[in-house]
Amino acid sequence: MRKSFLAENPSVLWFLACLGLFTLGVTLLAEATGAGVISTSFVKTLGKVLCLCLVAIAMDVVWGYCGILSLGHFAFFGIGGYAVGMWLMYARTETIVTQNLAERTIPATATEINDAIATQIFGVVGSSEFPLIWAFSHSLFLQLLLVVLVPGLLALIFGWLAFRSRVTGVYLSILTQAMTLALALYLFQNDSGLRGNNGLSGLQNIPGFEAVPQSMISMAFFWASALALALGYVLFARVLSGKMGSVIRAIRDDEARVRFLGYHVESYKLFVFTLTAIIAGIAGALYYPQAGIINPAEIAPIASIYLAVWVAIGGRGRLYGAVIGTAFVSLLSSWFTGGGAPNVNLGFYTIQWTEWWLVLLGFSFVAVTLFFPGGIGMIFDRLKKDAL
Amino acid sequence: MIRILSMVLALLCLPLTAHAQELQSLLQENQKVVAKPSRKTVGPVLDALVASGLPTAPQFLESWQNKDVYSRKEDGLFFYGAKADGGIALTDVDTGDVVSTVDAKAVKQIKPNGGVRKEIASALVQFQLSDPDIARRSSAVNAIARNMTGAMLAPLLGSIENEPDAALKARKEQLANYLNARFGDDSAARVAAIESMSDDLSVEGRAVLSQILESELVSFEGDAEGNIAEKLTVGEDITRNAAYELLVEQQSLTPQISENELRLALEANVEGGKVADIPVAQLADLSKREQAYDSLAAAGAVPTRVTDTMVTEALETYQFSRVYLEDDADVTSAAAEAQREVQTNVAVNQFFDLSLDAISLASIYFLAAVGLAITFGVMGVINMAHGEFIMMGAYTGYVVQQFVPNYTASLIVAIPLAFMVTFAAGVAMERLVIRWLYNRPLETLLATFGISIALQQLAKNIFGTQARPLTSPGWLDGAWIINDVVQISYIRIAIFVLALLFLGLLLFILKKTRLGLEVRAVTQNPRMASSMGINPDKIKMMTFGLGSGIAGIAGVAIGLFAKVTSEMGSDYIVQSFMTVVVGGVGNVWGTLAGAAMIGTFQKGVEWLNPSNTLAAQTYMILFIILFIQFRPKGIIALKGRAAGD
Amino acid sequence: MSTLLELSGVSVSFDGFKAINNLAFQIGEPEMRAIIGPNGAGKTTFMDIITGKTKPDEGRVLWGEKSINLIGKSESMIAREGIGRKFQKPTVFEDQTVRENLAMALKNPRGPFEVLFYRKSAEGAARIEALAEEINLTEQLTRKAGELSHGQKQWLEIGMLLAQDPRLLLVDEPAAGMTPAEREKTTEILVEAAKSRAVVVVEHDMEFVRRLNCKVTVLHEGSVLAEGSIDHVTQDPEVIDVYLGR
Incomplete structure (x- = not known):
């Protein structure tokens, strides 16, 4: 059955082939595993972009296919990051603390170790005790479970409330934005239990792999991100194929009509919303160990809107469009803001791209919405049509 | 005396x-x-x-x-x-x-x-106190108020009779009353003085009462003595540890040894990898450590450890009470009674004060949201750059102040100018972007968001990232002080008045003018309206300009009390949308109701948890999400076909 | 012929305006029924109430042999009970092919997971072919619905209704904007459908109603004004009053 699914969707195979080639190319050129043309930090950037692509295809499914413009998917992404970050921070601090305490004449008791870890982690917010939400932080398995469960449950509850009361369109967008804002504001508090605006840091150090050089760790995360993107792509392509895809797109186009066909529209929306939230959480869990730090500012509503911008520029309603848009805009953005772009001297004024990039992005986004609603993905559609 | x-x-x-x-x-x-x-x-x-x-x-x-x-x-x-x-x-x-x-x-x-x-x-x-110079007299009175002592009572009383200044005389009498309450000789006179303070809301008066009621924790071997405020039960009113520490301090009992001290004592007695014959490796366990310590104590190497049983015994032997420093029971009970009355009174006034705060916050939300009530509520156009229009208005005010040094004059110039600037910006945006996207609300949302990013960054490039001041004129400084608890700054009153003005003006425009009639016609049935000779394009443009212009004026008002930064718009945008949605779309009264509800709720939460405005905002948003469950169309909902669902 | 759907004492008002006023209505199975009435008579609201889109202020809507109360049930539940509805404006999913449109409407389990793991079957395909035949769209199966002509969209929508295999069909102005030949075909499809199920047709066009050759209910100001054969109601003086708007 799987075979026929892939055979029916040649674009999925094309995508997997391109992604595979890209991964292979990066591997051959990277510092750790190949020619050394690509620096470790760039491997990290590429790995992060792959994670962003994963959350972008989730966004595309929920918005481009199901018509729900969610401004909350980056919040789910952040939650995934926090969930895995808690374990990383706990385990690493535990290693350090145990080492420090080992220098004492008398071995430390479990309480002493625990207190020392708590002081180490929560000292910045003036606390020395573990908040309740850190109950599972000692266990990688449980925290990974939370990566899936927390975004999933949050999306399920929020979606159930919102869809049940038939909130649609821009109202739903604003409501999701409000949810995101509420979460970000909550995390900004020092007593949120997640270190307030300090966030979680040092996540690039993977406990148990201290001996492995960062270049190799980055490579491993790059591979993992590529694999996750591939699996996510296949998963979504599978969900969107056949009758399920038919119903999901029908809901986007005329929700009331689908209802009169006997489909319980709310369940479908909830399914899509929750599934994409879970994938967003997984993407975040892969992203933040590469970024090294997560703080509440990452979750702020603006991040979710950027996500929508990427998908829109790439061309929504096409999974590969979301990937292309995200890769294109986020790489371009880091090129501009990183000072890579040469300044433009107009004689009376010098345009510094670090300052003007957002102005450019904002206006080009308006232009895309007005003139190229199909985004970059439209070019591929044209090519496909010409080829036929 | x-x-x-x-x-x-x-x-x-x-x-x-x-x-x-x-x-x-x-x-x-x-x-x-x-x-x-x-x-x-x-x-x-x-x-x-x-x-x-x-x-x-x-x-x-x-x-x-x-x-x-x-x-x-x-x-x-x-x-x-x-x-x-x-x-x-x-x-x-x-x-x-x-x-x-x-x-x-x-x-x-x-x-x-x-x-x-x-x-x-x-x-x-x-x-x-009797100096001919009133400045010296009042500074002497202030000196007494700062540092009340019993010795001052008599001279103060002596100086009252010949005090020529009525206000200072009243102040002296009040102070004498305080002194009498705290330090008087005669119990009955003190009680009378205290009772007269039961309707005194001033911080000073409240401090006097609490000073009379000052108490300390005392442990007694037998029955408690002195003017007892309250008997304490260990475990309920006082923790075990605190009670034992009190005993250590007052009854000279041996203090308990902390886990850290225990460890240090053991470390000092390690011999050949063992402490009291227990291998060091086994000491990663508290009970083993205690065992080792006890062995050391038995050998006389360290003092004996106070065990839990010993603590329990000690706590059973002694009684704990909170005892007033003031010996006179009549005085303390009168003071306690007066304090209760004052606290009730203060609570009532605080509630009143909080209500004023809530009204003022609601006015701000209303101002920020009312422009949206027109563009989003009446026209159904979602404008994510609305917050940036508020910011533009505030920066207009700032720029005007650079050229017009008189703050009152600059305000008079800034308000219409801010309206014009944002009106123009709104019309430009409508012409260039929004009109191509009517009936595609999600695209409008995204396009206006693009504009919002660009405008924010532009403001940053022009004005820099630091906050710019927008100074209010002198007559708006200060506060209207009703009593020691209730007060409201003039600027907030001004914003409240401005909000009312806007409400009236908008209702007038929408209900009584030709423009308002045409706006309603166009929003309800554009085709019909255009067949009746109304130019819907022009009306939409004007309406959008009006909503944006109002955002500009709101920006000036908000800038007067909040910081003017490139990001100030994004602080208000979500709340503004919430206000409109909660209130009920398409209705200026709804926006008012929404603002009132959100303002009240947020202040209410802040009152329950005063240290944390972030939490208040979080809970407010959660509340709104839940509220929309029960009234999806807002507080003031349009029904039937007009709702257009 | 047993009673399939019964409305009694149903009223609903919007901001004081009584759209439906103490309405009583019955239909059996199989039966064809035409509903006529001037603008604002409450025809669309009547359908909204049956399909669960609008909740009446009072009254009962009873369905089937077990007389299940439909009030308070969601649109999708009512649809699954066996009530299909065709809207005035043809609403098909223009972005999808005719086959996909029909496949979505086929009577199959409607839960998300059942749909996710739905496998195409030979019976399903055969049923789609048969339906396409019936609505004259065999040639167009692989075309996007958006590319169809207006009349074809109307048929496709009727075809989707038939694919649901409902016991009651509510059809709102099926002949609007059709060529005479298309009307003929539409009449055929409806008459055929009414042989095995209840069909309610709301129509302005008297000629079309006459051709359906069935019992007619006249709605006016939210309640039933007259009921009977087309000749009977058109001779009713009250009906004439209403239609001529005296």
């Missing part, structure tokens, strides 16, 4: 002419004390000086305090001294004549220490 009172009265009755040499001789009687004053000895001298009623006494006290008094070494006489050419110029303390200038070595400067200077100052206050 009565003695001091009579002395002061005598002092006031004395003729102002004084005999020569009187002060000097008085001082000479106490020569040693005056020359080398100490806190313990200075009292009687001060009493004598006050009792003498000499008009020269205050000046002497002041100079003494300021270290301006010198004693001549040869005869021990006192003079006022001032540094002059060739030494110290000496002035006679009685006549005020300059006597001579002597070498600095011939005299000795008298330097009273801090404690003595305080005593002198309080003696001085008694003179100052």
Whole structure:
């Protein structure tokens, strides 16, 4: 059955082939595993972009296919990051603390170790005790479970409330934005239990792999991100194929009509919303160990809107469009803001791209919405049509 | 007390002419004390000086305090001294004549220490209370208020009768009442004074009551003694540890050893990898550590450990009470009663104050959201750049202030200018972007968001990232103070008035003018409207401009009390949308209701958890999400076909 | 012929305006029924109430042999009970092919997971072919619905209704904007459908109603004004009053 699914969707195979080639190319050129043309930090950037692509295809499914413009998917992404970050921070601090305490004449008791870890982690917010939400932080398995469960449950509850009361369109967008804002504001508090605006840091150090050089760790995360993107792509392509895809797109186009066909529209929306939230959480869990730090500012509503911008520029309603848009805009953005772009001297004024990039992005986004609603993905559609 | 009172009265009755040499001789009687004053000895001298009623006494006290008094070494006489050419110029303390200038070595400067200077100052206050200069009198009263002592009661009472200034007299009476409540001799008089304070909301009065009610924790071996405020039960009113620490302090029991101290003691006694025959490796366990310590204690190497059982026994032996420092039970119970009444009163007033706060917050939300109520509510166009229009308005105000230095004038210029600037921006945006996207609300949302990003960054590029001030004119400074609890700043009142004005103006425009009629016609049925000769394009453009222009004025108002930054718009955008959605779309009254509800709710949460405005916002948003469950169309919902679902 | 759907004492008002006023209505199975009435008579609201889109202020809507109360049930539940509805404006999913449109409407389990793991079957395909035949769209199966002509969209929508295999069909102005030939075909499809199920047709066009040759209910100001054969109601003086708007 799987075979026929892939055979029916040649674009999925094309995508997997391109992604595979890209991964292979990066591997051959990277510092750790190949020619050394690509620096470790760039491997990290590429790995992060792959994670962003994963959350972008989730966004595309929920918005481009199901018509729900969610401004909350980056919040789910952040939650995934926090969930895995808690374990990383706990385990690493535990290693350090145990080492420090080992220098004492008398071995430390479990309480002493625990207190020392708590002081180490929560000292910045003036606390020395573990908040309740850190109950599972000692266990990688449980925290990974939370990566899936927390975004999933949050999306399920929020979606159930919102869809049940038939909130649609821009109202739903604003409501999701409000949810995101509420979460970000909550995390900004020092007593949120997640270190307030300090966030979680040092996540690039993977406990148990201290001996492995960062270049190799980055490579491993790059591979993992590529694999996750591939699996996510296949998963979504599978969900969107056949009758399920038919119903999901029908809901986007005329929700009331689908209802009169006997489909319980709310369940479908909830399914899509929750599934994409879970994938967003997984993407975040892969992203933040590469970024090294997560703080509440990452979750702020603006991040979710950027996500929508990427998908829109790439061309929504096409999974590969979301990937292309995200890769294109986020790489371009880091090129501009990183000072890579040469300044433009107009004689009376010098345009510094670090300052003007957002102005450019904002206006080009308006232009895309007005003139190229199909985004970059439209070019591929044209090519496909010409080829036929 | 009565003695001091009579002395002061005598002092006031004395003729102002004084005999020569009187002060000097008085001082000479106490020569040693005056020359080398100490806190313990200075009292009687001060009493004598006050009792003498000499008009020269205050000046002497002041100079003494300021270290301006010198004693001549040869005869021990006192003079006022001032540094002059060739030494110290000496002035006679009685006549005020300059006597001579002597070498600095011939005299000795008298330097009273801090404690003595305080005593002198309080003696001085008694003179100052009746000083002819009102500034000195009121500063003396303030000095008493800052540092209330029983000794001040009598002089204060004495100075009330002849106080010419009515306000100061009332203040003196109030202060005397406080002093009487705290330090009076007569229990009944104190109770009466305390009872009169039960409707006093001032911070000072409340402090007096709580000072009377000051208490300490005391442990008793037998029955509790003294003026007991409350008996404490260990485990309920006081924790075990705190109770035991109290015993350690008051009954000299052996303190418990902390886990850290226990570890250090063990570390100090490691011998050959073992502590008291227990291998070190096993000591990663608290009970093993205690066992090792006890063995060490048995061997006499460390003091015996206070075990939990011992603590329990000790706690059972002793009783714990909170005891008033004030011995008089009548006074404390009257004070407790008065405090209860005051607290109730304060709570009522705080509620009132909070309501004012809530109204003021609601006004701000209303101002921020009312522009949206038009563009989003009436036209159904979602404008994510609305917050940036608010920001543009605020920056317009800032720029105007750079050119017009008079704050009132600049405000008068800024408000219409801000309207024009944002009106133009709104019209431009409608023409260039939004009109291509009617009926595609999600695209409108995204496109206007793109504009919002660009505008924010533009503002950053132009004005920099730091906050810019938008100074309010002087007549908006300060606050309307109703009592010690309730007060509201004029600027908030102004914003409230502005919000009301906007409400009236908008209702007028929408209900009574041609434009309003056409707007309603276009939003309800554009095709019909255009067939009746209304140009829907023009109407939409004007409406959008109007909504944006109002955002600009709101920006000036918000800028007056909040910081003007490029990001200020995004602080308001979500709340503004919430206000419109909660209130009910398409209805200015709905926006008012939404703003009122959100403002009240947020202030309510802040009241429950005052330290945390972030939490208040979080809960507010959660509340809104839930609220929309029950009233998806907002507080004031349009029904039926007009709702257009 | 047993009673399939019964409305009694149903009223609903919007902001004081009574759209439906103490309405009583019955239909059996199988039966064809035409509903006529001037604008604002409450025809669309009547359908909204049956399909669960609008909740009446009072009254009962009873369905089937077990007389299940439909009030308070969601649109999708009512649809699954066996009530299909065709809207005035043809609403098909223009972005999808005719086959996909029909496949979505086929009577199959409607839960998300059942749909996710739905496998195409030979019976399903055969049923789609048969339906396409019936609505004259065999040639267009692989075309996007958006590319169809207006009349074809109407048929496709009727075809989707038939694919649901409902016991009651509510059809709102099926002949609007059709060529005479298309009308003929539409009449055929409806008459055929009414042989095995209840069909309610709301129509303005008297000629079309006459051709359906069935019992007619006249709605006016939210309640039933007259009921009977087309000749009977058109001779009713009250009906004439209403239609001529005296």
